[in-house]
Amino acid sequence: MSRLNSRAFQRGLTLIELMIGMAIGLIVVGMVLSVYLTTLRTSGDTIKSSRLNQEIAAIMNIMVNDIRRAGYALASGPDWDNPDPVTGLIDPDDYDNLLEPSTNPFNQLGSTALEVHNAADDDQGSQGSGSCIVYAYDANIDGDLDDNESFGFRLNATGDAIQMRQSIDSAAGDVSNSCDNANDTWATLNDEESVTITGLTFALLDSSCINTLEPDEVDNDGAGGVDDWGERDCYTIDPADYRATYPADESIPVVEVRNVLITLNAQLIDDTDVSITLQQHVTIRNNLVRLIP
Amino acid sequence: MSIKNMNSAKFHSQRGVASLLISLVVLVTITFVTLYTSRTVLMEQKISTNDYRGRMAFEAAETGIEAAIAATAEGWTRTADNDGDDIPDLVTSSVFDADKDGTVANNVDTFVLTNGSSVTVTLTDASTNDLVQTNITAVGSSDDNAAQRTIFQTLVIVPPIPNVPDTPLLTRGGVVIGGSATVTNPEGNSTIWSGGDVNVGSNAATSTQIADPTDANYPDCLGGSVICGTIPSSSSSVVGLDVIENDNSLDNLNSAAFFENFFGTTPKIYKESRTDIITTDLEAQDGVLGKIIWVDNANVTMNGNNTFGSVDEPVIIIVDGNYSAGGNNTIIGLLFVMGSITGTGSVDAIGSVVVGGVNSGGGGSLDIVYNSKVLESTFKKGRPAGGGGSWRDFN
Numbered sequence: 001m002s003r004l005n006s007r008a009f010q011r012g013l014t015l016i017e018l019m020i021g022m023a024i025g026l027i028v029v030g031m032v033l034s035v036y037l038t039t040l041r042t043s044g045d046t047i048k049s050s051r052l053n054q055e056i057a058a059i060m061n062i063m064v065n066d067i068r069r070a071g072y073a074l075a076s077g078p079d080w081d082n083p084d085p086v087t088g089l090i091d092p093d094d095y096d097n098l099l100e101p102s103t104n105p106f107n108q109l110g111s112t113a114l115e116v117h118n119a120a121d122d123d124q125g126s127q128g129s130g131s132c133i134v135y136a137y138d139a140n141i142d143g144d145l146d147d148n149e150s151f152g153f154r155l156n157a158t159g160d161a162i163q164m165r166q167s168i169d170s171a172a173g174d175v176s177n178s179c180d181n182a183n184d185t186w187a188t189l190n191d192e193e194s195v196t197i198t199g200l201t202f203a204l205l206d207s208s209c210i211n212t213l214e215p216d217e218v219d220n221d222g223a224g225g226v227d228d229w230g231e232r233d234c235y236t237i238d239p240a241d242y243r244a245t246y247p248a249d250e251s252i253p254v255v256e257v258r259n260v261l262i263t264l265n266a267q268l269i270d271d272t273d274v275s276i277t278l279q280q281h282v283t284i285r286n287n288l289v290r291l292i293p
Numbered sequence: 294m295s296i297k298n299m300n301s302a303k304f305h306s307q308r309g310v311a312s313l314l315i316s317l318v319v320l321v322t323i324t325f326v327t328l329y330t331s332r333t334v335l336m337e338q339k340i341s342t343n344d345y346r347g348r349m350a351f352e353a354a355e356t357g358i359e360a361a362i363a364a365t366a367e368g369w370t371r372t373a374d375n376d377g378d379d380i381p382d383l384v385t386s387s388v389f390d391a392d393k394d395g396t397v398a399n400n401v402d403t404f405v406l407t408n409g410s411s412v413t414v415t416l417t418d419a420s421t422n423d424l425v426q427t428n429i430t431a432v433g434s435s436d437d438n439a440a441q442r443t444i445f446q447t448l449v450i451v452p453p454i455p456n457v458p459d460t461p462l463l464t465r466g467g468v469v470i471g472g473s474a475t476v477t478n479p480e481g482n483s484t485i486w487s488g489g490d491v492n493v494g495s496n497a498a499t500s501t502q503i504a505d506p507t508d509a510n511y512p513d514c515l516g517g518s519v520i521c522g523t524i525p526s527s528s529s530s531v532v533g534l535d536v537i538e539n540d541n542s543l544d545n546l547n548s549a550a551f552f553e554n555f556f557g558t559t560p561k562i563y564k565e566s567r568t569d570i571i572t573t574d575l576e577a578q579d580g581v582l583g584k585i586i587w588v589d590n591a592n593v594t595m596n597g598n599n600t601f602g603s604v605d606e607p608v609i610i611i612v613d614g615n616y617s618a619g620g621n622n623t624i625i626g627l628l629f630v631m632g633s634i635t636g637t638g639s640v641d642a643i644g645s646v647v648v649g650g651v652n653s654g655g656g657g658s659l660d661i662v663y664n665s666k667v668l669e670s671t672f673k674k675g676r677p678a679g680g681g682g683s684w685r686d687f688n
Contacts, residue, residue: 025312032316039323043330050337061344065686072685075426075447098426098449098680107682139687215561217549227561247553255681285446285684 048274052195056266056276059162059189063153064282066164067260070114070135070151071107071286074143101289105145112136112145112176113288114258116202119155121180126256127235129203131155132179133260134165137286150176154186155200162189162197162264190266198275199265206259206281209234213252220245240292251291258284346435349410350442351686357412357431358446358679360404365427365448365677409436416448426450426680447683450675453567453585453609454627454668455557458645460486461663465543465551466633466651467491473498474659479523480504481515481663484535488543489651491536493529501527503535548631548649555629555647560613564589567676568611575599575610582606585674590614595622595638602626607644607667609674615650618657626671634659644668 013021075098107113114135116124124130132154139149152165168174169183190197211234214220215227220242223230230236239252246252260282267275400416415430427448434441460483461476462468467489473496476484484501485491493499502523504514514521526533543551552560564571568587572578575588579599583606593612596619602608607626615632623641633650634640639658644667646652652659 028312029315032319036319036323039326043326046330047333050333054337054340057340057344069685069687071682073682075680075683098447098683101681104682137685141685141688213559213562215565216559217561285679286682289681 045274048268048271049276052266052268052274052276055190055195056264056278060262060264060278060280062164062189063162063262064280066151067114067133067135067153067262068282068285069137070258070284071104071288072137073104073106074138074141102291105143106136106138106149107286107288109288109290110177112150114260114284115177116204116260117154117179119159121178123177124204126209126258127204127207129201129205129261131200131202133202134177134179136176145176147174150174150184152179153189153200153202154179155197156186156188160196160198161192162200163187164189194269195266196269197264197266199263199277201261201263203261203263204258206261207235207257208259209254209256211237211239211252211254213239213246213250216246218245243292251293253289253291256288256290258288260284343440346437346440347442349408349435350433350440351444353406353410353412353433353435354431354442354444354686355433356406357414357433358429358444360412361414361416361429361431362448362677362679365450410434442686443688444684444686446685447680448677449680450672450677452672452675454555454671457665457668458555458627458647459665460484460645461642461661462486462646462648462652462659463543464488464648464650464652465546465548466648467538468493468652470494470496470499470652470659472496472637472639472658475500475502476659476661477502477523478504478535478663479514479521480665482526482535483537484526484663486537486540486543488540488546489538491532491538493527493532493536495529497529499529500525501533501535503533551649552629552631560631563587563611564613569674575612581608583608583674585609586611588612588614591632592617594619595636596620598622600625604643604664604667605670607670609671625667627668 101107105112112135114133116128116130117132117134118124118130119132121132132152134150134152136145136150138145140146147170148167150165150168154163154165155161156163163186166185166187168176168181168185172183174181174183211232214232217226219226220231220239221228221237222242234254234256239246239254243252262280262282264278265275401413403411403413405411410433412431412433417428417430427450429446429448430443431445432441432443459481461478462485464485464487466487468485468487468491470493472494474493475498478484479502482503484503493501503526504511505522505524506512508514508521510519510521513519526535532538546554549560552563556563558567564587567585569584570578570581570586571589572586573588573590575586575590575593576595576597576599578584578586578601579597581601582603586601586608588610590612591614593614594617598620600623601610602625604625608624609627610624610629612628612630612632616628616630616634616636618634618636618638618640621639621641623643624646625643627644627647628640628642629647629649631649634646634648634652637657639660640646642661643664645663646661
């Protein structure tokens with residue numbers, strides 16, 4: 001009887017009980033699964049964006065730090081040990097680019113000074129913008145322009161990677177102020193397996209140029225104002241156009257302060273929703289000083 | 294019902310155990326995923342912090358460069374060669390002690406910035422040229438000393454006068470001396486250089502003095518490194534070779550060109566960028582030391598007795614007009630008058646006097662003693678600037 005009783009007691013569950021139990025179980029498992037999936041997705045996103053951030057910030061850092069050095073050259077000063085073989089004298093100004101900016105081999109307009117080019121390798125001028133920047137500085141601090149001291153950054157030909165110029169071959173006709181030499185060496189900076197660069201722009205629009213002969217109390221441009229601002233700003237008014245209004249026996253010294261705005265866009269290859277845009281200003285510390293003859 | 298049965302019944306009826314197990318496994322997995330993510334995020338944060346510290350150190354180093362340039366702008370001098378590199382050491386005045394803690398040792402100074410970062414600035418000699426150059430090395434450190442950046446730049450001091458004049462009295466117009474005048478040049482053979490006529494008048498006391506060729510120090514004293522005695526050259530009755538009259542190269546210049554030849558820039562630029570004091574009342578500046586003073590007054594009348602400058606701290610006074618001497622005025626340094634000098638008072642100058650118009654002291658006296666050392670000391674007022682092409686942040 002007791003067994004009967006006991007069996008009668010163990011009757012199993014009713015259909016309703018079973019369904020309620022299963023429903024509750026499913027809800028619990030479902031909730032846990034949804035939390036799991038959300039966590040997985042957000043951590044995936046976090047890791048992806050963090051990877052992209054790190055990669056692009058590192059590239060930006062490299063570019064900013066390097067471009068800032070453009071135009072540096074060792075000012076060797078007088079060469080005390082090697083007097084002029086003919087006169088036997090030491091020229092104290094010899095090769096001292098601090099005294100004579102025109103002797104700085106790393107900062108000559110139209111050859112080694114910083115330039116921004118477009119994809120077709122055309123110089124965009126002193127306030128233009130483009131996807132390639134070229135410049136030179138005295139990396140080994142010896143005062144001489146070497147092939148591996150012509151630097152640059154560019155968006156590659158297919159427009160998906162950033163490249164840094166490592167050297168040119170001047171003997172083969174390469175020049176510093178070209179983004180597309182025949183024999184130069186460029187290295188890709190970003191991880192091409194995971195990151196695509198979607199945009200790279202170097203803009204010089206915040207650069208400025210000062211004509212140091214102004215104010216000279218002469219209405220050089222004939223615009224009606226004596227020493228108006230445009231006369232000081234040699235980007236607005238090219239002093240060479242009004243050469244006759246300046247003293248004939250003096251060259252016109254102009255100082256250009258170059259400022260580069262770098263804009264970098266990138267996205268992940270396996271998840272194009274993850275993208276980043278980074279902008280940074282960099283002021284070139286070594287100003288371009290030149291004399292308009 | 295036995296306890297055993299109870300247990301068995303309970304176990305059988307607890308179907309939730311499956312959900313529990315699944316949930317547990319999933320939750321543990323979530324924990325691991327979260328841990329992995331936070332590790333990545335922490336790493337990113339570390340990188341950003343490092344970047345921030347690096348920037349902080351870089352900015353501190355840049356501050357050091359600017360502080361050195363600013364300190365030099367307030368004054369500097371050449372001292373003995375303490376570091377043994379055969380170049381007299383450039384020492385800025387105590388203002389290089391930017392943190393005002395009272396210690397400036399061997400041109401090295403360390404100071405802490407308000408954000409906790411610090412910078413050590415060292416000045417080293419670069420050249421002995423007239424255009425003074427000095428190398429600045431600034432080592433910046435972040436607030437926790439974890440990051441360090443070094444920046445090098447050469448500081449160039451542009452002197453206020455490109456070349457030291459080599460005659461005591463230089464005039465574009467003529468010289469008419471009504472009273473007595475003594476123009477002395479112990480360092481050379483020329484005293485008055487003029488684009489017009491020089492009329493030294495009839496006063497018996499009037500004379501010019503040049504370096505004595507019989508002095509034991511002659512000709513070494515011609516550069517001013519040693520001192521020679523002087524002998525009279527010209528007087529009211531004799532005009533000697535030390536007086537150069539009617540030099541067309543001076544007479545042909547207009548007033549602005551004369552100024553530009555002398556200062557290397559236009560009057561307007563010079564006034565705007567190089568002068569320390571712009572005033573209409575020069576007498577109010579009595580006793581001033583070591584300044585470049587621009588007097589913006591068409592007719593400056595000096596009725597009182599004034600002294601400007603000292604041998605160690607000479608002045609450069611530029612009068613944009615005529616200068617009329619009433620009282621007794623002593624000027625140590627350079628007096629540049631764009632107009633003419635007139636009046637019955639006396640002018641004593643140690644250094645040099647340059648006149649754009651005519652020097653026609655009515656009945657007053659004019660005493661000028663040329664001194665190249667005093668004039669070179671005006672270089673102390675030179676404007677320092679970072680040399681183009683010399684900035685680098687790498688070794």
